[in-house]
Amino acid sequence: MPEPPAAASPRRDPTAADTTSLVALGREEPPPIPAPVFQEPVYPSLPNGYAPDEPA
Structure with missing residues (x-):
């Protein structure tokens, strides 16, 4: 059985x-x-087939 991955340490770069x-x-x-x-x-x-580019 493989080993569990090691916990990642927090970043040290400020x-x-x-x-x-x-x-x-x-x-x-x-x-x-x-x-x-x-x-x-x-x-x-x-009835008039409304399409979006036609004026309302």
Whole structure:
């Protein structure tokens, strides 16, 4: 039976940090939140066949 892997030790490099930690410390700006992607539905079964690029 193989030996279990050794537990990883915490980082000792004081300059190593993730973005969340840097934002909490005030050293980095938070990353921008991407805009949600929304796709207009197409309803070909309607009487006029509404498509998203046509004016409402």
